[in-house]
Amino acid sequence: MQNIMTYLILAAFLGGLVLVSYQSRRSGPTGGSEAENFLLGGRSIGTILLLLSMGATYFSTWTLLGALGSYFRSGVWFAGFTVWTIFHAIFIWLFGVRIWLAGKKYGFVTPAQMIEDYYSSRRLRLVVAIVGIFALVPVMLIQITGAAMALESLTNGALPYWAGVIIMSAFVSFIVLWAGFRGTAWSDALMGVLFAAVMIGSCIFVFSIAGGTNLFREASKVAPELLVNRGNPMQMLDLWLSIGFGAWVLPHMWQKFYSASSAEALGKVMLATPFWNSWMMAFIPLVIGIAAVIPGVVPGLTTQTSDTILPQLFAHHTPMLGALVVAGILAAAISTVNSQLLSSASLVAYDLIGVFHGKDPSPHRITVITRVVVVVLTACLLVLGLTSVGKGFLVPVAALGFGLGLQLVPSALGALHLRGITEQGAFWGMVIGTVAMVALKLYPDLVPLSPAIGGLAVNGLVTAILSAFTPKVSAQSYERYHGLYREYFSNEQSSHADLQVRRAQA
């Protein structure tokens, strides 16, 4: 009976998702090119949709599953999560608005296009695209495997892990192929609201059964070591840099900035981000994860099963509501993986096939290639999800992808802020930094640094040294980017349009 209820609720959830995607598809923009509409929602995404879509994309299964497990295992040490999610708001000003401006001005669809244009370097475009795709694969993988684990846990094995992986892969692929970016953004919004509701509901429930305002005191009686910070700043720095700082540079988040309708939309998203990202999505898992150590809250919970706290909580206390929790987890997973899948496919279509093609293919051809790549990538994720790699702890697997994404930071900073970074520095920095990261992953005892920190340090060092001795970017590139930012973001009273006119006259 319980399983039938679960299946019914999940079917209703997936049906609702299809309906929302259908509506968004019908009301989509028609002004831009076919590829621009399919991949960036016609650059017309407003504040609410952008906020919900960015939030739902960033917060994935590792929020609803992995973050709770991390709080359960590490206690208040993991509260750094609530800090870096506030910095996501600050990153919108520091990086997002510049990415949006350059994207709008010069018509970029992928991050690699912008990097190529700034450095006048096709090889850099290729490397950025390859690193970007490989960075997204582990993050996409944990969405599918995390949701499959939750389904298996809630149905007590009636829906096995492998079946969950197949259902998730097929459904995500269908939504992305059918509805494109706008459908993805709207389904993100719906799912963001749903899993926020699940989080808030779960928090209120846990708060009521775990001692209310005495929750942390109750937890300290059972596991006092979780209520003090365990130290290990290097590990926190690793998470801070990879999952926290590295988030804005990942291709799918970069493309969210491109999709914004205006600077005003981005500004308002910045204002709402601390509340949505930190005070809700990062703080609530802290309450639930630490409450889970109190006897009776999640009976039978162990470290090994701590990545499925939420399904176990509801499976024990209110089995009939458990399906809603799994729907929330599926929402979190689908809303993340659909954007990443679309983004990865656009990187392959524009930056890999496009580069080998000799010139950028037509918008229609790009759309067709993107759809084919979505199917191929989904098949790869399906195979990986069924292997033992896919069943690792969620946060460490996610950190691997985010860590690789960090390799994109120095070259991106050149186009956004640091004028001194040269093409040679950016290219060799990324290549050698990525090799160093892989080496540290394979041989962790080489130096006492994590792969993400070590790789970024090597990348930064090589970039800095080579940039000091190699030719600068052209004056034209410098003016097209840093000149544009200077004019647009200066606080002078004269308008941007007036400045443009003066510049043209000069």
Add this chain to the structure above:
Amino acid sequence: MTIAKKLTWATILIALLVTWLPCFNILNSPIFIGPFPQPLAVTLLANVVLTACVFVLYRLYFRPVIARERAESAKLN
């Protein structure tokens, strides 16, 4: 950079550093401040300050850009 901007960035930097203190065993005692253990209370307090700073950043940086954007679109219309 104006004084207001410098002050805001300095406050952000200090609040960020405060959140790292418990990692170095500073403000990391097994005592409670209200309902929260000390290291968590410190982090949450810094988060309140950081949230306020986001609003100040919006006012200092985004508002002029948005005003200019609106003026431009009014000029075009």
